[in-house]
Amino acid sequence: MKSAVETLNPTRVRLTVEVPFEELKDSLDAAYKKINQQVTVKGFRKGKIPARVIDQRFGRGAVLEEAVNDALPKFYSEAVREAEINPLGQPEVDITELKDGETLNFTAEVDVRPEIEIPDYSGIEVEVDAVEVTDEDIDKSVEQLRERFVTTTPVERAAADGDTVTVDLEAKVDGEVLADGVASDVSYTIGSGELLDGIDDAVKGLEAGGEATFTSELKGGSAAGKEAEVTVKVTQVSARELPALDDDFAQLASEFDTFEELRADSRKRLENMKAYDQATQAQERVLDELLKITEVPIPEKLLEDEVNTRKHNLEHHQLGQMGLDLEKYLEIQGKTVEEFENESREQAIKGIKTQFVLDELVSKEKLNVSQEELTEHLMRRAASSGMSPDQFAQAVVEGGQVPMLVGEVARGKALAVVVEAAKVVDTNGEVVDLDDEDETETAAEAVEAVVDADAGDAAEKDGKAEA
Secondary structure, eight states: OEEEEEEEETTEEEEEEEEEGGGGHHHHHHHHHHHHHHOOOTTSOTTOOOHHHHHHHHOHHHHHHHHHHHHHHHHHHHHHHHHTOOEEEEEEEEEEEEETTTEEEEEEEEEEOOOOOOOOOTTOEEEEOOOOOOHHHHHHHHHHHHHTTOEEEEOSSOOOTTOEEEEEEEEEETTEEEEEEEEEEEEEETTSOOSOTTHHHHHTTOOTTOEEEEEEEOOSSTTTTSEEEEEEEEEEEEEEEOOOSSHHHHHHHSSOSSHHHHHHHHHHHHHHHHHHHHHHHHHHHHHHHHHHHSOOOOOHHHHHHHHHHHHHHIIIIIHHHHTOOHHHHHHHHTOOHHHHHHHHHHHHHHHHHHHHHHHHHHHHTTOOOOHHHHHHHHHHHHHHHTSOHHHHHHHHHHTTOHHHHHHHHHHHHHHHHHHHHSEEEETTSOBOOOOSTTHHHHHHHHHHHHHTGGGOOGGGOBOOOOO
C-alpha cells in the first residue's frame, strides 16, 4: 500500500491511498464467506457455494463492494499511522478507482489536531480575591448552623415576620389552574425569600384558615416566567425559637465544648473554603491568559459538532429536567436566539482550545497520570455524580470512558504546571502560593468547567473510514 498526505489547511488533510489488489485477498475471502452464509443456490449446501457461482448469480460487483467496505477502515488506519497525523471525527472517503484484479485507490479527507506552539507562559500574571474572613462572615455561618436547630410552636394569632406558616397554594395563568400549580402543606418561613415574590405580604396578618390572593412571576414549572394569580391559604401559624448562642449550643451543634471554639472552627472552615475558591479562580484566570497568547486553529466540523452537542444536552437533559424548552429558557434569560448561538459558539471554541493547548502541554512536559491520581479523580467524580465509587467505576469501564478520565487528570496537571510558573497576586498585592497537594485536582475541575465533559469530549473522538 502507498499513501500520501496533503495539507488542505492547518486543521484538515487529504490522504491519497493506493492499494495493490492482492492486499484485498483477506477481505475478498471474508466477503465470499459472508455472502455464502446469507444466500442459497440449488445444488449446493449452504456455505459451500463456489466463488465463481456467487459471481455468476449475484455479480462480482456485490462481492467487491462487501470486500472494500471491510478493508477500508484497515487501509485508512494504516495511512493515518504512516502520515503521523491525529485525526478528529469521521473522514470523508471517496473511492477514486477500483479495477478488479488491479488496484483500489481512494482519498480520505479528515480534520486533524492542529500543530500548536506553546509560547513562554512564565510571564503570565493574574490577580485573585484575597482570602479574608470577617466577623460578619463567621456570624452568618454560625447563624446558618443555628437555623438547623430551630424549634417551632403552633400559635393562635396572626402570622408575623419570622414565623413559619403551613400553606396550601394554587396558581392560575389566564384564569386556568396549572396542572403543576397546586401544592398542599407547604412549610414557609416569612421573610426567607425561598418561595414566591409577594407571598410575605400576602400571609402576614393572616391567622390559621385565612386566605389571600396575590400576583407573582413563576420561577419554575410549566409556566415558568409567566405572571400567575396565586391563592394562598394558611392552615397553621408557628412561632420559631432559635437556641441561644452559648456553650450549650456549641455542645448541641458540634463536637466543641465552648461557643468560642465553635466560632474559631467556623473561621478555619471559611478560610479553607475561600482558599479553595481562590485557587480555582487563579487557575481559571491563568487558563484564560494562556489561551489568549496561544494561537489555535479550530476545525470547523469539530466546532459545529461541539456546538450541536452542547445545545442537545441543554435542551434534552438540563432544561428537560426543569420542565422548560429552549424558547422559554431564552425568555427567562432575556437572550435572543442569536445571542444564545454566539455564546454557545464562544464556549465551544474555548472548550476545544483548552483541550488542544493542555493536551499539547501534556505531551511537551511529558506528564503521566498515576493510578493513585486516577483513583482520586474517579472518587471525586463519583461523589459529584451521586454514585458509589464502585458503581461509577463500573459505568466508566463499561462506557469506555477511562481514557477520558485520564485526559481530565492529565490536563489538570498541565494547567497546574502553568499556574506554578505564573505570578498570582491577590487584591491586597500579596503573592499567592498555590503549591499544595490538591492543586492538580482543583485544576482538573477548572478544566472540566471549560471543556464541559457532559457535552462530550469531542476532540477525543478519532474517526474510522466508512465507504
